[in-house]
Amino acid sequence: MSDEANPFESLQEQIDDAAAYLDVDDDIIHRLKYPERVLETNLSVDLDDGSIERFKAFRSEFNGDRGPYKGGIRYHPGVSRDEVKALSGWMVYKCAVVDIPYGGGKGGIVVDPAEYSAAELERLTRSFAEELRPFIGEDNDIPAPDVNTGQREMNWIKDTYETLENTTEPGVVTGKSIDAGGSAGRVEATGRSTMLTAREAFDYLDKDIEGASVAVQGYGNAGWIATKLIDELGANIVAVSDSSGAVHDPDGLDPVAVKEFKRETGSVSGYEGVEELSNEELLTMDVDLLVPAALENAIDGDLAADVQADVIVEAANGPLTPDADDVLTEKDVHVFPDILANAGGVTVSYFEWVQNRQRFYWSEERVNEELEVIITDAFDNLTDAYEAFDVPNFRTAAYVVAIQRVVDAFTDNGNWP
């Protein structure tokens, strides 16, 4: 993974690339490139051995023109202020692409959760929730899971908030467990929209997904579910990876068996009867479809020169640097961007929030059906814009659609002459 590109600068470049196709005042575009505010805090947490450790944490509220700030919370040693700013900006344009009534936010704690006990992580999460309390709320800013967080952490945040506020407000966070007010289908939603985007992309490009060879980088929530659902479309999953490395079988891997192996051993590496590869080798395999589902900057300009995939569908946020985009556009590799492909997560978070507010819960079938409508409509809007604006790639098309929607909300709110 390249550590050179600054994700916040990448976001700003993506906005500029699309703004060039729109008739929007430069001052408005400038406003759309910076967060409205960023909370930076230091959390002091009691460890199990009696010592105290301090953790840096952030929450960026990028833009609220279309609704409450919305976006996940990440636990990772690589979290930084600029990373969180970028991730919160991508949330703004993601929510606009799928046309759900949210702005964008994102948070993170600089921590490797593997090094701490569950009790320590609970104290850390509740401490962060206390700091977040003045900012979050179902009409203000609504956190959700991201890398290394899930239902457990969301339940802790909800409980801390509700206790301090002396209220019941399950819609203050999404991605909760079902018993705490979560939605059916939320855990699978990010991988599901990745699958739907891949399916629509192959159809649009007149390619057959059945039998298509697929490599997936990252085998966590987004990557594993995407792999399983793309496999169910009849594609041939030839390689998957996690931070330990990649496994490759040209005859096809069984995604469920690999997942079970990872659950037992902690990694995909060591899975029997397959070839072991590096992550870089996986990313440059000659496959029909490549799905980056790990972290930002997985493919930079240098690596992009060696990419052999025909189609890339981004399950991760920001896996390609702007340099990589330029190289891949030049090579005619079709990249379907994160702000569409992984938008299933926030879309089903929206369904969860709606259900929380109505205290009326939907079946998983209804969630999946409504998600499919939103993702396929968004895909059609994106490809319409790709053709109408004659932009070089699908990312720019997605930003053209999204920026126009945010600008329309801003100006309709009476903020501009």
Ligand SMILES: NC(=O)C1=CN([C@@H]2O[C@H](COP(=O)(O)OP(=O)(O)OC[C@H]3O[C@@H](n4cnc5c(N)ncnc54)[C@H](O)[C@@H]3O)[C@@H](O)[C@H]2O)C=CC1
């Ligand atoms: N969880 C969600 O609902 C959503 C997640 N995303 C994005 O999807 C991506 C993955 O998130 P999750 O699956 O939730 O996280 P996760 O923590 O469940 O999984 C991350 C996976 O990436 C792997 N990984 C980390 N570094 C790697 C590397 N250098 N090479 C290969 N694999 C590596 C990890 O081993 C793990 O398997 C992130 O970019 C996240 O922002 C986007 C939308 C929603």
Ligand SMILES: O=C(O)CCC(=O)C(=O)O
């Ligand atoms: O479910 C959500 O609100 C946001 C998920 C997220 O962080 C993302 O889409 O990157």
